[in-house]
Amino acid sequence: MSLPSYAVRVAEDRADRELCFAVRKEVFVAEQGVPEDLEYDAYDAVAVHVLAVREDGVPLGTGRLLYGSAAAEKVGGDLTLGSLGRLAVTQEARGLGVGVALVRAIEDAARALGLAAVDLHAQTHALGFYERLGYEAYGAEYLEAGMAHQGMRRAL
Template sequence: MLGVSETPFLVREAVSDEDRAACFAVRKEVFVAEQGVAEEIEYDEYDASAVHVLAVRAEDGVALGTGRLLFGDAGLAKTGDASVGSLGRLAVAKAARGLGVGIALVRAIEECAAARGLSAVDLHAQTHALGFYERLGYEAYGPEFLDAGIPHRGMRRVLGE
């Protein structure tokens, strides 16, 4: 069992081309291969300006998960409010699920949002993941909708609460 201060993974902002490639590889594994999302819609025009975060296994740097934050014009386009960031493309490799990687990625994205002066984080959660985000302080709003053929709901968390 791991001690309180020990973690089997590290989370960092993906700044190098290699880091971003690892993020995209995890997304391809989870969304395209596992969930059947068409590859041509998985990657979009927002990827270039997004803040990407990457979780890697501490012992060898193998990519375990990823997520992204949209802010500024991209965030405004997604949320309708320039002070609200958009968390998206959160993906954890099947072998890493249950280790707390998803929680760490969400918290890292929230830290990135707060560091950029954003007041809240919005996301579109797959409905099976609503409970996960609710446990992290997100509140669902609006009706269920389909995105890439998968049921979703909008959710938001005000930062600092």
């Protein structure tokens, strides 16, 4: 069985963002039980969203980057940090490198914005994934949306 071909791009229009939100609904709301009112927030309007799609247009994954004042609210006021969040990969696409490609696309977007580092709030089961990508854990574990999370950061 061959791996499906996919592309990762910045979500440029409303249709792309709707695909991003559909992936988040599938992964976070339906699969993990995150309430919709917690999953979608005002930051969605100002974030850079990235999207992984198959050749036939089916979405496989998404993530978002907050920067400027939106990120500063999440990372303690530091305007040089971006905040990676809402990284989600559909069940069918897990293990195909989609998550890595999304993280690298978010990091590229952060570099293009002149940011010095990317911060994130990882679900603790995903710590190893982010560590393999160069992220380092900091601070104490905490609960977010009822799930254990850990702060992580990577210099660009």
